[in-house]
Amino acid sequence: MIRSDIIREIAPILRDQLxxxxxxxxxxxxxxxxxxxxxxxMLGTMGLSSSIGLGLALSQPKTVISIDGDGSVLTNFGTxxxxxxxxxxxxxxxxxDNGSYGxxxxxxxxxxxxxxxxxxxxxCGCETVVECQAEETGKxxxxxxxxxxxxxxxAKCESGNIKVPVITMDPVTIRDRFMGAVKA
Amino acid sequence: xxxxxxxxxxxxxxxxxxxxxxxxKQLAGVIxxxxxxPEIYHIPSNKEDEGMGLCAGAFMGGKRPAIIMQNTAxxxxxxxxxxxxxxxxxxxPMLISYRGELKEPVACQAEMAVHTKALLNQLNIPTYxxxxxxxxxxxxxxxxxxxxxxxPVAILTDATFxxxx
Numbered sequence: 289m290i291r292s293d294i295i296r297e298i299a300p301i302l303r304d305q306l307x308x309x310x311x312x313x314x315x316x317x318x319x320x321x322x323x324x325x326x327x328x329x330m331l332g333t334m335g336l337s338s339s340i341g342l343g344l345a346l347s348q349p350k351t352v353i354s355i356d357g358d359g360s361v362l363t364n365f366g367t368x369x370x371x372x373x374x375x376x377x378x379x380x381x382x383x384x385d386n387g388s389y390g391x392x393x394x395x396x397x398x399x400x401x402x403x404x405x406x407x408x409x410x411x412c413g414c415e416t417v418v419e420c421q422a423e424e425t426g427k428x429x430x431x432x433x434x435x436x437x438x439x440x441x442x443a444k445c446e447s448g449n450i451k452v453p454v455i456t457m458d459p460v461t462i463r464d465r466f467m468g469a470v471k472a
Numbered sequence: 473x474x475x476x477x478x479x480x481x482x483x484x485x486x487x488x489x490x491x492x493x494x495x496x497k498q499l500a501g502v503i504x505x506x507x508x509x510p511e512i513y514h515i516p517s518n519k520e521d522e523g524m525g526l527c528a529g530a531f532m533g534g535k536r537p538a539i540i541m542q543n544t545a546x547x548x549x550x551x552x553x554x555x556x557x558x559x560x561x562x563x564x565p566m567l568i569s570y571r572g573e574l575k576e577p578v579a580c581q582a583e584m585a586v587h588t589k590a591l592l593n594q595l596n597i598p599t600y601x602x603x604x605x606x607x608x609x610x611x612x613x614x615x616x617x618x619x620x621x622x623x624p625v626a627i628l629t630d631a632t633f634x635x636x637x
Binding site (some may be wrong): 308328330331332333335336337338339340341342343344345346347348352364366367369370374459460462463466467470471 | 490513515516517518519521522523524525526527528529530531532533534535537551552554555556559560561562
């Protein structure tokens with residue numbers, strides 16, 4: 289399974305949740321598969337999906353799922369200690385770990401080599417860290433939502449991309465309708 | 473009144489309830505004051521762009537955020553300011569220690585100081601410079617302005633303002 293297969297499979301689970309989508313293909317795939325007001329698409333700013341999601345989770349009671357990538361977590365490594373030390377039980381960080389920078393041409397990341405993001409998240413103090421295979425992502429994600437415990441999921445999958453159109457929606461529109469979904 | 477207390481009083485009066493900080497020696501007092509207030513959720517960041525991400529999330533969650541950081545952070549955060557805070561039109565008061573100005577003991581700080589206002593100007597970020605203690609009387613108006621126009625706004629605070637080192 290590649291990332292877009294995971295997103296397609298978990299889209300029905302994400303449907304009722306606030307979702308912060310990482311820059312590039314994850315946002316574009318989410319937009320293609322199930323565009324809705326509760327999706328916040330990052331059009332730029334690599335690495336901050338987890339930070340935006342945590343800030344949102346700490347500021348209101350609804351469940352927030354940040355879809356991140358291994359490359360983006362590596363870019364913003366400082367996020368993991370911040371998450372660990374600011375527990376928001378309505379926050380789930382889903383790291384789709386395909387061991388590559390998918391949006392830029394599948395260059396390998398260190399997460400696909402010696403570095404285990406699962407081990408790093410645990411070492412940073414994150415209490416609930418679940419590593420799973422791509423096929424199990426839906427089940428693990430639903431369990432994390434039901435547990436109402438802050439959870440870091442590292443979903444291992446193959447690298448590879450499907451062709452998706454870029455998002456042409458205006459950023460202020462994305463933000464405004466998302467804030468409407470937050471308040472709804 | 474203690475200047476740190478006065479600044480944080482203005483934050484609270486303007487309903488700022490989510491503050492992220494990356495420390496600077498000059499900002500130690502104001503960070504301590506932020507940390508002591510029950511009205512504010514204080515979340516230290518490891519890097520200033522991470523902090524701006526946290527603030528973007530907090531704003532979309534209905535809270536008024538602010539970031540406290542050193543001017544060296546302007547060099548770190550340009551991409552985030554442009555592609556997140558400005559692109560999505562989000563308000564962000566940035567209380568910034570303006571290192572490298574008069575009374576600065578560390579030569580390297582002057583290197584970033586000479587670029588600070590030029591960079592903020594290039595980014596079209598409204599910028600205020602607190603040099604004398606009474607300049608802080610404008611903070612309340614600056615915060616109101618920030619949340620009126622949904623922009624990042626810089627408040628540079630130099631060593632003379634903080635009373636030296």
